[in-house]
Amino acid sequence: MILCITHSQDFYNIDIFFEYLASKNIPYFRLNSDRLNHLQKINIYENSFELTDEYGNTFHSEEIKGVWHRKAWRINAPEELDQEYEKIFLNEYGSLRYNLMTSLEHIPWINPYENEKKADGNKLFQLKVAERNNLTIPKTIFSNDEEKITTFFHQYCQGKAIAKLHGVTAKTMSGENMISTTIIEEESLENLSDIAYCPMIFQPYIEKEYELRIVYIDGDFFTGKINNSENADWRVAHEGYFWSAYELPESVKANLTSMMNEMGLYMGAIDMIKGRDGEYYFLEVNPQGEWGMLQKELGFPIAERIADNLINRINFHE
Structure with a gap:
Protein backbone atom coordinates (compact mmCIF):
# COMPACT_ATOMS: atom_id res chain seq x y z
CA MET A 1 0.00 0.00 0.00
CA PRO A 108 10.80 4.88 0.49
CA TRP A 109 9.42 8.44 0.49
CA ILE A 110 8.94 11.17 -2.06
CA ASN A 111 10.49 13.14 -0.49
CA PRO A 112 12.29 11.90 2.64
CA TYR A 113 10.56 13.92 5.34
CA GLU A 114 13.56 15.47 7.12
CA ASN A 115 15.36 16.30 3.86
CA GLU A 116 12.26 18.00 2.52
CA LYS A 117 11.67 19.89 5.75
CA LYS A 118 15.20 21.31 5.71
CA ALA A 119 15.13 22.36 2.06
CA ASP A 120 11.58 23.72 2.03
CA GLY A 121 12.13 25.85 5.10
CA ASN A 122 15.41 27.47 4.11
CA LYS A 123 15.65 29.46 0.87
CA LEU A 124 19.20 30.61 1.66
CA PHE A 125 20.26 26.99 2.10
CA GLN A 126 18.80 26.26 -1.34
CA LEU A 127 20.73 29.11 -2.94
CA LYS A 128 23.96 28.00 -1.27
CA VAL A 129 23.59 24.42 -2.52
CA ALA A 130 22.58 25.64 -5.99
CA GLU A 131 25.66 27.81 -6.28
CA ARG A 132 27.86 24.97 -5.03
CA ASN A 133 26.50 22.91 -7.92
CA ASN A 134 27.41 25.50 -10.55
CA LEU A 135 23.98 27.10 -10.94
CA THR A 136 23.73 30.87 -11.36
CA ILE A 137 21.88 32.54 -8.49
CA PRO A 138 20.91 36.18 -7.88
CA LYS A 139 22.65 38.17 -5.15
CA THR A 140 20.47 37.83 -2.05
CA ILE A 141 19.99 39.33 1.39
CA PHE A 142 17.43 38.20 3.99
CA SER A 143 17.25 41.08 6.41
CA ASN A 144 15.37 43.28 8.86
CA ASP A 145 18.01 46.04 8.68
CA GLU A 146 16.89 49.10 6.68
CA GLU A 147 20.42 50.45 6.37
CA LYS A 148 21.95 47.19 5.09
CA ILE A 149 19.08 46.68 2.65
CA THR A 150 19.57 50.18 1.26
CA THR A 151 23.30 49.55 0.86
CA PHE A 152 22.55 46.23 -0.87
CA PHE A 153 20.10 48.00 -3.22
CA HIS A 154 22.61 50.62 -4.29
CA GLN A 155 25.47 48.11 -4.62
CA TYR A 156 23.77 45.32 -6.59
CA CYS A 157 20.32 46.27 -7.87
CA GLN A 158 20.90 49.01 -10.45
CA GLY A 159 17.76 50.85 -9.43
CA LYS A 160 15.35 47.89 -9.26
CA ALA A 161 14.97 45.02 -6.79
CA ILE A 162 12.41 42.46 -5.76
CA ALA A 163 11.28 41.79 -2.20
CA LYS A 164 9.44 38.70 -1.01
CA LEU A 165 8.52 37.02 2.23
CA HIS A 166 10.39 33.86 3.11
CA GLY A 167 7.40 32.20 4.73
CA VAL A 168 3.65 32.02 4.33
CA THR A 169 1.03 34.75 4.71
CA ALA A 170 -2.19 33.25 3.43
CA LYS A 171 -3.67 30.10 1.94
CA THR A 172 -5.71 30.31 -1.22
CA MET A 173 -8.63 28.04 -2.05
CA SER A 174 -6.47 26.19 -4.55
CA GLY A 175 -4.10 25.14 -1.80
CA GLU A 176 -1.24 27.44 -2.71
CA ASN A 177 0.38 29.51 -0.01
CA MET A 178 0.77 32.67 -2.04
CA ILE A 179 2.53 35.96 -1.68
CA SER A 180 3.14 38.13 -4.70
CA THR A 181 6.63 39.48 -5.23
CA THR A 182 7.02 43.21 -4.72
CA ILE A 183 9.17 45.42 -6.94
CA ILE A 184 11.38 47.89 -5.10
CA GLU A 185 12.68 51.04 -6.82
CA GLU A 186 14.59 54.05 -5.50
CA GLU A 187 11.46 55.86 -4.32
CA SER A 188 10.28 52.68 -2.53
CA LEU A 189 13.25 52.62 -0.17
CA GLU A 190 11.60 55.18 2.11
CA ASN A 191 8.94 52.55 2.86
CA LEU A 192 11.45 50.22 4.55
CA SER A 193 11.07 51.83 7.97
CA ASP A 194 8.89 48.95 9.24
CA ILE A 195 11.19 46.19 7.96
CA ALA A 196 12.23 45.39 11.55
CA TYR A 197 8.74 43.96 12.08
CA CYS A 198 8.78 41.81 8.94
CA PRO A 199 12.17 40.70 7.56
CA MET A 200 12.14 39.97 3.83
CA ILE A 201 14.33 38.54 1.08
CA PHE A 202 15.75 41.09 -1.36
CA GLN A 203 17.33 40.36 -4.74
CA PRO A 204 18.20 42.40 -7.83
CA TYR A 205 15.40 42.45 -10.41
CA ILE A 206 16.41 40.22 -13.31
CA GLU A 207 15.49 41.41 -16.79
CA LYS A 208 14.09 38.22 -18.25
CA GLU A 209 13.08 36.61 -21.49
CA TYR A 210 10.70 34.24 -19.69
CA GLU A 211 10.17 32.13 -16.58
CA LEU A 212 10.44 28.37 -16.22
CA ARG A 213 8.63 25.94 -13.93
CA ILE A 214 10.64 22.73 -13.90
CA VAL A 215 9.32 19.53 -12.36
CA TYR A 216 12.23 17.31 -11.42
CA ILE A 217 11.61 13.62 -10.71
CA ASP A 218 14.80 11.73 -9.86
CA GLY A 219 16.78 12.83 -12.92
CA ASP A 220 13.82 13.37 -15.25
CA PHE A 221 12.68 16.86 -16.24
CA PHE A 222 9.28 18.24 -17.24
CA THR A 223 9.75 21.91 -18.05
CA GLY A 224 7.16 24.52 -18.85
CA LYS A 225 7.94 28.01 -20.15
CA ILE A 226 5.55 30.87 -19.49
CA ASN A 227 5.94 33.89 -21.74
CA ASN A 228 6.13 36.32 -18.83
CA SER A 229 8.85 38.91 -19.23
CA GLU A 230 7.05 41.80 -17.52
CA ASN A 231 5.57 40.69 -14.19
CA ALA A 232 7.80 39.93 -11.25
CA ASP A 233 6.00 36.63 -10.64
CA TRP A 234 4.19 34.46 -13.23
CA ARG A 235 1.64 33.39 -10.59
CA VAL A 236 0.14 36.88 -10.72
CA ALA A 237 0.43 37.23 -14.50
CA HIS A 238 -2.56 38.51 -16.43
CA GLU A 239 -4.50 36.92 -19.27
CA GLY A 240 -2.58 36.31 -22.43
CA TYR A 241 0.18 34.31 -20.81
CA PHE A 242 0.45 30.63 -21.67
CA TRP A 243 2.61 27.57 -21.02
CA SER A 244 4.70 25.83 -23.65
CA ALA A 245 7.03 22.85 -23.41
CA TYR A 246 10.71 23.70 -23.04
CA GLU A 247 13.95 21.75 -23.28
CA LEU A 248 16.61 22.75 -20.76
CA PRO A 249 20.28 22.71 -21.77
CA GLU A 250 22.02 19.49 -20.68
CA SER A 251 24.45 21.45 -18.51
CA VAL A 252 21.58 23.02 -16.53
CA LYS A 253 19.94 19.60 -16.12
CA ALA A 254 23.19 18.13 -14.83
CA ASN A 255 23.65 20.93 -12.31
CA LEU A 256 20.03 20.71 -11.11
CA THR A 257 20.35 16.94 -10.72
CA SER A 258 23.52 17.38 -8.69
CA MET A 259 21.80 20.00 -6.50
CA MET A 260 18.74 17.83 -5.87
CA ASN A 261 20.94 14.85 -5.03
CA GLU A 262 22.86 16.91 -2.49
CA MET A 263 19.57 18.04 -0.90
CA GLY A 264 18.35 14.42 -0.82
CA LEU A 265 15.18 15.24 -2.80
CA TYR A 266 13.63 12.90 -5.36
CA MET A 267 11.26 15.54 -6.71
CA GLY A 268 10.55 19.23 -6.62
CA ALA A 269 9.08 22.15 -8.56
CA ILE A 270 11.97 24.40 -9.52
CA ASP A 271 11.62 28.04 -10.57
CA MET A 272 14.21 29.54 -12.90
CA ILE A 273 14.47 32.65 -15.05
CA LYS A 274 16.07 32.84 -18.49
CA GLY A 275 17.63 36.28 -18.34
CA ARG A 276 18.01 38.62 -21.28
CA ASP A 277 21.74 38.25 -20.65
CA GLY A 278 21.44 34.57 -21.64
CA GLU A 279 21.91 33.19 -18.13
CA TYR A 280 19.64 30.67 -16.42
CA TYR A 281 19.01 31.92 -12.89
CA PHE A 282 17.97 29.48 -10.17
CA LEU A 283 15.38 31.01 -7.82
CA GLU A 284 14.08 28.19 -5.63
CA VAL A 285 12.81 24.65 -5.38
CA ASN A 286 9.51 23.81 -3.73
CA PRO A 287 9.37 20.08 -2.85
CA GLN A 288 5.55 20.32 -2.72
CA GLY A 289 5.17 22.84 -5.54
CA GLU A 290 2.33 22.91 -8.05
CA TRP A 291 2.61 21.19 -11.43
CA GLY A 292 -0.99 20.35 -12.35
CA MET A 293 -1.04 23.12 -14.96
CA LEU A 294 1.88 21.46 -16.77
CA GLN A 295 0.19 18.06 -16.80
CA LYS A 296 -3.12 19.57 -17.88
CA GLU A 297 -1.93 22.06 -20.49
CA LEU A 298 1.16 20.29 -21.85
CA GLY A 299 0.24 16.65 -21.37
CA PHE A 300 3.25 15.86 -19.21
CA PRO A 301 2.77 12.50 -17.36
CA ILE A 302 4.03 13.89 -14.07
CA ALA A 303 1.67 12.07 -11.69
CA GLU A 304 2.42 8.79 -13.44
CA ARG A 305 6.20 9.29 -13.21
CA ILE A 306 5.95 10.10 -9.51
CA ALA A 307 4.06 6.85 -9.00
CA ASP A 308 6.53 4.87 -11.15
CA ASN A 309 9.48 6.22 -9.21
CA LEU A 310 7.96 5.29 -5.88
CA ILE A 311 6.86 1.83 -7.11
CA ASN A 312 10.35 1.07 -8.46
CA ARG A 313 12.01 2.13 -5.23
CA ILE A 314 9.55 0.07 -3.18
CA ASN A 315 10.36 -3.00 -5.31
CA PHE A 316 14.09 -2.38 -4.91
CA HIS A 317 13.68 -1.80 -1.16
CA GLU A 318 11.89 -5.12 -0.73
Missing part, protein backbone atom coordinates in the same frame (compact mmCIF):
# COMPACT_ATOMS: atom_id res chain seq x y z
CA ILE A 2 1.15 3.54 -0.80
CA LEU A 3 0.29 6.29 1.67
CA CYS A 4 -0.37 9.72 0.16
CA ILE A 5 -0.20 12.61 2.60
CA THR A 6 -2.13 15.56 1.17
CA HIS A 7 -4.95 17.89 2.29
CA SER A 8 -8.74 17.84 2.18
CA GLN A 9 -9.04 20.33 -0.72
CA ASP A 10 -6.55 18.60 -3.02
CA PHE A 11 -7.79 17.37 -6.38
CA TYR A 12 -6.71 16.74 -9.99
CA ASN A 13 -3.01 15.93 -9.36
CA ILE A 14 -3.93 13.51 -6.62
CA ASP A 15 -6.79 12.02 -8.62
CA ILE A 16 -4.52 11.20 -11.57
CA PHE A 17 -2.01 9.64 -9.17
CA PHE A 18 -4.67 7.42 -7.59
CA GLU A 19 -6.15 6.45 -10.98
CA TYR A 20 -2.72 5.33 -12.13
CA LEU A 21 -2.13 3.25 -9.00
CA ALA A 22 -5.58 1.68 -9.39
CA SER A 23 -4.75 0.76 -13.02
CA LYS A 24 -1.77 -1.21 -11.66
CA ASN A 25 -3.83 -2.77 -8.83
CA ILE A 26 -1.71 -1.06 -6.19
CA PRO A 27 -3.65 -0.18 -3.03
CA TYR A 28 -3.35 3.32 -1.59
CA PHE A 29 -4.56 5.37 1.35
CA ARG A 30 -5.23 9.11 1.35
CA LEU A 31 -4.30 10.91 4.58
CA ASN A 32 -5.46 14.54 4.75
CA SER A 33 -2.83 16.41 6.75
CA ASP A 34 -5.18 19.23 7.78
CA ARG A 35 -7.67 16.74 9.21
CA LEU A 36 -5.16 14.72 11.17
CA ASN A 37 -6.87 15.84 14.36
CA HIS A 38 -9.83 14.97 16.59
CA LEU A 39 -11.72 13.66 13.53
CA GLN A 40 -9.39 10.65 13.32
CA LYS A 41 -8.48 7.89 15.76
CA ILE A 42 -4.71 7.59 15.97
CA ASN A 43 -2.66 5.18 18.06
CA ILE A 44 1.13 5.27 17.82
CA TYR A 45 3.21 2.58 19.52
CA GLU A 46 6.96 2.07 19.77
CA ASN A 47 7.30 0.46 16.35
CA SER A 48 3.96 0.96 14.64
CA PHE A 49 0.72 2.94 14.46
CA GLU A 50 -2.91 2.44 13.56
CA LEU A 51 -5.17 5.14 12.11
CA THR A 52 -8.88 5.37 11.37
CA ASP A 53 -9.78 8.40 9.29
CA GLU A 54 -12.90 10.59 9.39
CA TYR A 55 -14.69 8.24 6.98
CA GLY A 56 -14.07 5.12 9.06
CA ASN A 57 -11.26 3.73 6.91
CA THR A 58 -8.53 2.02 8.93
CA PHE A 59 -4.96 1.11 8.10
CA HIS A 60 -1.95 -0.13 10.02
CA SER A 61 1.57 1.17 9.44
CA GLU A 62 2.84 -2.32 8.60
CA GLU A 63 0.73 -2.20 5.42
CA ILE A 64 2.51 0.94 4.14
CA LYS A 65 5.35 0.23 1.68
CA GLY A 66 5.98 3.79 0.44
CA VAL A 67 4.90 7.40 1.03
CA TRP A 68 4.22 10.34 -1.27
CA HIS A 69 4.33 13.52 0.79
CA ARG A 70 2.23 15.41 -1.72
CA LYS A 71 1.32 18.51 0.28
CA ALA A 72 0.93 19.37 3.95
CA TRP A 73 -1.49 21.92 5.35
CA ARG A 74 -1.92 23.37 8.82
CA ILE A 75 -3.97 21.16 11.12
CA ASN A 76 -7.55 22.38 11.60
CA ALA A 77 -8.69 23.12 15.12
CA PRO A 78 -12.40 22.59 15.96
CA GLU A 79 -14.49 25.76 15.99
CA GLU A 80 -16.03 24.82 19.32
CA LEU A 81 -12.63 24.68 21.04
CA ASP A 82 -11.95 27.45 23.56
CA GLN A 83 -9.28 29.79 22.19
CA GLU A 84 -7.10 29.32 25.24
CA TYR A 85 -6.78 25.62 24.37
CA GLU A 86 -6.18 26.05 20.64
CA LYS A 87 -2.41 26.45 20.96
CA ILE A 88 -2.17 23.28 23.05
CA PHE A 89 -4.43 21.43 20.59
CA LEU A 90 -2.31 22.41 17.58
CA ASN A 91 0.99 21.75 19.36
CA GLU A 92 0.00 18.27 20.49
CA TYR A 93 -1.57 17.22 17.20
CA GLY A 94 1.46 18.65 15.41
CA SER A 95 3.68 16.51 17.62
CA LEU A 96 1.51 13.46 16.98
CA ARG A 97 1.67 14.05 13.22
CA TYR A 98 5.46 14.40 13.34
CA ASN A 99 5.80 11.16 15.33
CA LEU A 100 3.52 9.38 12.87
CA MET A 101 5.51 10.54 9.85
CA THR A 102 8.93 9.78 11.28
CA SER A 103 7.82 6.28 12.29
CA LEU A 104 7.76 5.51 8.54
CA GLU A 105 11.18 6.94 7.68
CA HIS A 106 12.64 3.45 7.03
CA ILE A 107 10.57 2.98 3.84
Whole structure:
Protein backbone atom coordinates (compact mmCIF):
# COMPACT_ATOMS: atom_id res chain seq x y z
CA MET A 1 0.00 0.00 0.00
CA ILE A 2 1.15 3.54 -0.80
CA LEU A 3 0.29 6.29 1.67
CA CYS A 4 -0.37 9.72 0.16
CA ILE A 5 -0.20 12.61 2.60
CA THR A 6 -2.13 15.56 1.17
CA HIS A 7 -4.95 17.89 2.29
CA SER A 8 -8.74 17.84 2.18
CA GLN A 9 -9.04 20.33 -0.72
CA ASP A 10 -6.55 18.60 -3.02
CA PHE A 11 -7.79 17.37 -6.38
CA TYR A 12 -6.71 16.74 -9.99
CA ASN A 13 -3.01 15.93 -9.36
CA ILE A 14 -3.93 13.51 -6.62
CA ASP A 15 -6.79 12.02 -8.62
CA ILE A 16 -4.52 11.20 -11.57
CA PHE A 17 -2.01 9.64 -9.17
CA PHE A 18 -4.67 7.42 -7.59
CA GLU A 19 -6.15 6.45 -10.98
CA TYR A 20 -2.72 5.33 -12.13
CA LEU A 21 -2.13 3.25 -9.00
CA ALA A 22 -5.58 1.68 -9.39
CA SER A 23 -4.75 0.76 -13.02
CA LYS A 24 -1.77 -1.21 -11.66
CA ASN A 25 -3.83 -2.77 -8.83
CA ILE A 26 -1.71 -1.06 -6.19
CA PRO A 27 -3.65 -0.18 -3.03
CA TYR A 28 -3.35 3.32 -1.59
CA PHE A 29 -4.56 5.37 1.35
CA ARG A 30 -5.23 9.11 1.35
CA LEU A 31 -4.30 10.91 4.58
CA ASN A 32 -5.46 14.54 4.75
CA SER A 33 -2.83 16.41 6.75
CA ASP A 34 -5.18 19.23 7.78
CA ARG A 35 -7.67 16.74 9.21
CA LEU A 36 -5.16 14.72 11.17
CA ASN A 37 -6.87 15.84 14.36
CA HIS A 38 -9.83 14.97 16.59
CA LEU A 39 -11.72 13.66 13.53
CA GLN A 40 -9.39 10.65 13.32
CA LYS A 41 -8.48 7.89 15.76
CA ILE A 42 -4.71 7.59 15.97
CA ASN A 43 -2.66 5.18 18.06
CA ILE A 44 1.13 5.27 17.82
CA TYR A 45 3.21 2.58 19.52
CA GLU A 46 6.96 2.07 19.77
CA ASN A 47 7.30 0.46 16.35
CA SER A 48 3.96 0.96 14.64
CA PHE A 49 0.72 2.94 14.46
CA GLU A 50 -2.91 2.44 13.56
CA LEU A 51 -5.17 5.14 12.11
CA THR A 52 -8.88 5.37 11.37
CA ASP A 53 -9.78 8.40 9.29
CA GLU A 54 -12.90 10.59 9.39
CA TYR A 55 -14.69 8.24 6.98
CA GLY A 56 -14.07 5.12 9.06
CA ASN A 57 -11.26 3.73 6.91
CA THR A 58 -8.53 2.02 8.93
CA PHE A 59 -4.96 1.11 8.10
CA HIS A 60 -1.95 -0.13 10.02
CA SER A 61 1.57 1.17 9.44
CA GLU A 62 2.84 -2.32 8.60
CA GLU A 63 0.73 -2.20 5.42
CA ILE A 64 2.51 0.94 4.14
CA LYS A 65 5.35 0.23 1.68
CA GLY A 66 5.98 3.79 0.44
CA VAL A 67 4.90 7.40 1.03
CA TRP A 68 4.22 10.34 -1.27
CA HIS A 69 4.33 13.52 0.79
CA ARG A 70 2.23 15.41 -1.72
CA LYS A 71 1.32 18.51 0.28
CA ALA A 72 0.93 19.37 3.95
CA TRP A 73 -1.49 21.92 5.35
CA ARG A 74 -1.92 23.37 8.82
CA ILE A 75 -3.97 21.16 11.12
CA ASN A 76 -7.55 22.38 11.60
CA ALA A 77 -8.69 23.12 15.12
CA PRO A 78 -12.40 22.59 15.96
CA GLU A 79 -14.49 25.76 15.99
CA GLU A 80 -16.03 24.82 19.32
CA LEU A 81 -12.63 24.68 21.04
CA ASP A 82 -11.95 27.45 23.56
CA GLN A 83 -9.28 29.79 22.19
CA GLU A 84 -7.10 29.32 25.24
CA TYR A 85 -6.78 25.62 24.37
CA GLU A 86 -6.18 26.05 20.64
CA LYS A 87 -2.41 26.45 20.96
CA ILE A 88 -2.17 23.28 23.05
CA PHE A 89 -4.43 21.43 20.59
CA LEU A 90 -2.31 22.41 17.58
CA ASN A 91 0.99 21.75 19.36
CA GLU A 92 0.00 18.27 20.49
CA TYR A 93 -1.57 17.22 17.20
CA GLY A 94 1.46 18.65 15.41
CA SER A 95 3.68 16.51 17.62
CA LEU A 96 1.51 13.46 16.98
CA ARG A 97 1.67 14.05 13.22
CA TYR A 98 5.46 14.40 13.34
CA ASN A 99 5.80 11.16 15.33
CA LEU A 100 3.52 9.38 12.87
CA MET A 101 5.51 10.54 9.85
CA THR A 102 8.93 9.78 11.28
CA SER A 103 7.82 6.28 12.29
CA LEU A 104 7.76 5.51 8.54
CA GLU A 105 11.18 6.94 7.68
CA HIS A 106 12.64 3.45 7.03
CA ILE A 107 10.57 2.98 3.84
CA PRO A 108 10.80 4.88 0.49
CA TRP A 109 9.42 8.44 0.49
CA ILE A 110 8.94 11.17 -2.06
CA ASN A 111 10.49 13.14 -0.49
CA PRO A 112 12.29 11.90 2.64
CA TYR A 113 10.56 13.92 5.34
CA GLU A 114 13.56 15.47 7.12
CA ASN A 115 15.36 16.30 3.86
CA GLU A 116 12.26 18.00 2.52
CA LYS A 117 11.67 19.89 5.75
CA LYS A 118 15.20 21.31 5.71
CA ALA A 119 15.13 22.36 2.06
CA ASP A 120 11.58 23.72 2.03
CA GLY A 121 12.13 25.85 5.10
CA ASN A 122 15.41 27.47 4.11
CA LYS A 123 15.65 29.46 0.87
CA LEU A 124 19.20 30.61 1.66
CA PHE A 125 20.26 26.99 2.10
CA GLN A 126 18.80 26.26 -1.34
CA LEU A 127 20.73 29.11 -2.94
CA LYS A 128 23.96 28.00 -1.27
CA VAL A 129 23.59 24.42 -2.52
CA ALA A 130 22.58 25.64 -5.99
CA GLU A 131 25.66 27.81 -6.28
CA ARG A 132 27.86 24.97 -5.03
CA ASN A 133 26.50 22.91 -7.92
CA ASN A 134 27.41 25.50 -10.55
CA LEU A 135 23.98 27.10 -10.94
CA THR A 136 23.73 30.87 -11.36
CA ILE A 137 21.88 32.54 -8.49
CA PRO A 138 20.91 36.18 -7.88
CA LYS A 139 22.65 38.17 -5.15
CA THR A 140 20.47 37.83 -2.05
CA ILE A 141 19.99 39.33 1.39
CA PHE A 142 17.43 38.20 3.99
CA SER A 143 17.25 41.08 6.41
CA ASN A 144 15.37 43.28 8.86
CA ASP A 145 18.01 46.04 8.68
CA GLU A 146 16.89 49.10 6.68
CA GLU A 147 20.42 50.45 6.37
CA LYS A 148 21.95 47.19 5.09
CA ILE A 149 19.08 46.68 2.65
CA THR A 150 19.57 50.18 1.26
CA THR A 151 23.30 49.55 0.86
CA PHE A 152 22.55 46.23 -0.87
CA PHE A 153 20.10 48.00 -3.22
CA HIS A 154 22.61 50.62 -4.29
CA GLN A 155 25.47 48.11 -4.62
CA TYR A 156 23.77 45.32 -6.59
CA CYS A 157 20.32 46.27 -7.87
CA GLN A 158 20.90 49.01 -10.45
CA GLY A 159 17.76 50.85 -9.43
CA LYS A 160 15.35 47.89 -9.26
CA ALA A 161 14.97 45.02 -6.79
CA ILE A 162 12.41 42.46 -5.76
CA ALA A 163 11.28 41.79 -2.20
CA LYS A 164 9.44 38.70 -1.01
CA LEU A 165 8.52 37.02 2.23
CA HIS A 166 10.39 33.86 3.11
CA GLY A 167 7.40 32.20 4.73
CA VAL A 168 3.65 32.02 4.33
CA THR A 169 1.03 34.75 4.71
CA ALA A 170 -2.19 33.25 3.43
CA LYS A 171 -3.67 30.10 1.94
CA THR A 172 -5.71 30.31 -1.22
CA MET A 173 -8.63 28.04 -2.05
CA SER A 174 -6.47 26.19 -4.55
CA GLY A 175 -4.10 25.14 -1.80
CA GLU A 176 -1.24 27.44 -2.71
CA ASN A 177 0.38 29.51 -0.01
CA MET A 178 0.77 32.67 -2.04
CA ILE A 179 2.53 35.96 -1.68
CA SER A 180 3.14 38.13 -4.70
CA THR A 181 6.63 39.48 -5.23
CA THR A 182 7.02 43.21 -4.72
CA ILE A 183 9.17 45.42 -6.94
CA ILE A 184 11.38 47.89 -5.10
CA GLU A 185 12.68 51.04 -6.82
CA GLU A 186 14.59 54.05 -5.50
CA GLU A 187 11.46 55.86 -4.32
CA SER A 188 10.28 52.68 -2.53
CA LEU A 189 13.25 52.62 -0.17
CA GLU A 190 11.60 55.18 2.11
CA ASN A 191 8.94 52.55 2.86
CA LEU A 192 11.45 50.22 4.55
CA SER A 193 11.07 51.83 7.97
CA ASP A 194 8.89 48.95 9.24
CA ILE A 195 11.19 46.19 7.96
CA ALA A 196 12.23 45.39 11.55
CA TYR A 197 8.74 43.96 12.08
CA CYS A 198 8.78 41.81 8.94
CA PRO A 199 12.17 40.70 7.56
CA MET A 200 12.14 39.97 3.83
CA ILE A 201 14.33 38.54 1.08
CA PHE A 202 15.75 41.09 -1.36
CA GLN A 203 17.33 40.36 -4.74
CA PRO A 204 18.20 42.40 -7.83
CA TYR A 205 15.40 42.45 -10.41
CA ILE A 206 16.41 40.22 -13.31
CA GLU A 207 15.49 41.41 -16.79
CA LYS A 208 14.09 38.22 -18.25
CA GLU A 209 13.08 36.61 -21.49
CA TYR A 210 10.70 34.24 -19.69
CA GLU A 211 10.17 32.13 -16.58
CA LEU A 212 10.44 28.37 -16.22
CA ARG A 213 8.63 25.94 -13.93
CA ILE A 214 10.64 22.73 -13.90
CA VAL A 215 9.32 19.53 -12.36
CA TYR A 216 12.23 17.31 -11.42
CA ILE A 217 11.61 13.62 -10.71
CA ASP A 218 14.80 11.73 -9.86
CA GLY A 219 16.78 12.83 -12.92
CA ASP A 220 13.82 13.37 -15.25
CA PHE A 221 12.68 16.86 -16.24
CA PHE A 222 9.28 18.24 -17.24
CA THR A 223 9.75 21.91 -18.05
CA GLY A 224 7.16 24.52 -18.85
CA LYS A 225 7.94 28.01 -20.15
CA ILE A 226 5.55 30.87 -19.49
CA ASN A 227 5.94 33.89 -21.74
CA ASN A 228 6.13 36.32 -18.83
CA SER A 229 8.85 38.91 -19.23
CA GLU A 230 7.05 41.80 -17.52
CA ASN A 231 5.57 40.69 -14.19
CA ALA A 232 7.80 39.93 -11.25
CA ASP A 233 6.00 36.63 -10.64
CA TRP A 234 4.19 34.46 -13.23
CA ARG A 235 1.64 33.39 -10.59
CA VAL A 236 0.14 36.88 -10.72
CA ALA A 237 0.43 37.23 -14.50
CA HIS A 238 -2.56 38.51 -16.43
CA GLU A 239 -4.50 36.92 -19.27
CA GLY A 240 -2.58 36.31 -22.43
CA TYR A 241 0.18 34.31 -20.81
CA PHE A 242 0.45 30.63 -21.67
CA TRP A 243 2.61 27.57 -21.02
CA SER A 244 4.70 25.83 -23.65
CA ALA A 245 7.03 22.85 -23.41
CA TYR A 246 10.71 23.70 -23.04
CA GLU A 247 13.95 21.75 -23.28
CA LEU A 248 16.61 22.75 -20.76
CA PRO A 249 20.28 22.71 -21.77
CA GLU A 250 22.02 19.49 -20.68
CA SER A 251 24.45 21.45 -18.51
CA VAL A 252 21.58 23.02 -16.53
CA LYS A 253 19.94 19.60 -16.12
CA ALA A 254 23.19 18.13 -14.83
CA ASN A 255 23.65 20.93 -12.31
CA LEU A 256 20.03 20.71 -11.11
CA THR A 257 20.35 16.94 -10.72
CA SER A 258 23.52 17.38 -8.69
CA MET A 259 21.80 20.00 -6.50
CA MET A 260 18.74 17.83 -5.87
CA ASN A 261 20.94 14.85 -5.03
CA GLU A 262 22.86 16.91 -2.49
CA MET A 263 19.57 18.04 -0.90
CA GLY A 264 18.35 14.42 -0.82
CA LEU A 265 15.18 15.24 -2.80
CA TYR A 266 13.63 12.90 -5.36
CA MET A 267 11.26 15.54 -6.71
CA GLY A 268 10.55 19.23 -6.62
CA ALA A 269 9.08 22.15 -8.56
CA ILE A 270 11.97 24.40 -9.52
CA ASP A 271 11.62 28.04 -10.57
CA MET A 272 14.21 29.54 -12.90
CA ILE A 273 14.47 32.65 -15.05
CA LYS A 274 16.07 32.84 -18.49
CA GLY A 275 17.63 36.28 -18.34
CA ARG A 276 18.01 38.62 -21.28
CA ASP A 277 21.74 38.25 -20.65
CA GLY A 278 21.44 34.57 -21.64
CA GLU A 279 21.91 33.19 -18.13
CA TYR A 280 19.64 30.67 -16.42
CA TYR A 281 19.01 31.92 -12.89
CA PHE A 282 17.97 29.48 -10.17
CA LEU A 283 15.38 31.01 -7.82
CA GLU A 284 14.08 28.19 -5.63
CA VAL A 285 12.81 24.65 -5.38
CA ASN A 286 9.51 23.81 -3.73
CA PRO A 287 9.37 20.08 -2.85
CA GLN A 288 5.55 20.32 -2.72
CA GLY A 289 5.17 22.84 -5.54
CA GLU A 290 2.33 22.91 -8.05
CA TRP A 291 2.61 21.19 -11.43
CA GLY A 292 -0.99 20.35 -12.35
CA MET A 293 -1.04 23.12 -14.96
CA LEU A 294 1.88 21.46 -16.77
CA GLN A 295 0.19 18.06 -16.80
CA LYS A 296 -3.12 19.57 -17.88
CA GLU A 297 -1.93 22.06 -20.49
CA LEU A 298 1.16 20.29 -21.85
CA GLY A 299 0.24 16.65 -21.37
CA PHE A 300 3.25 15.86 -19.21
CA PRO A 301 2.77 12.50 -17.36
CA ILE A 302 4.03 13.89 -14.07
CA ALA A 303 1.67 12.07 -11.69
CA GLU A 304 2.42 8.79 -13.44
CA ARG A 305 6.20 9.29 -13.21
CA ILE A 306 5.95 10.10 -9.51
CA ALA A 307 4.06 6.85 -9.00
CA ASP A 308 6.53 4.87 -11.15
CA ASN A 309 9.48 6.22 -9.21
CA LEU A 310 7.96 5.29 -5.88
CA ILE A 311 6.86 1.83 -7.11
CA ASN A 312 10.35 1.07 -8.46
CA ARG A 313 12.01 2.13 -5.23
CA ILE A 314 9.55 0.07 -3.18
CA ASN A 315 10.36 -3.00 -5.31
CA PHE A 316 14.09 -2.38 -4.91
CA HIS A 317 13.68 -1.80 -1.16
CA GLU A 318 11.89 -5.12 -0.73
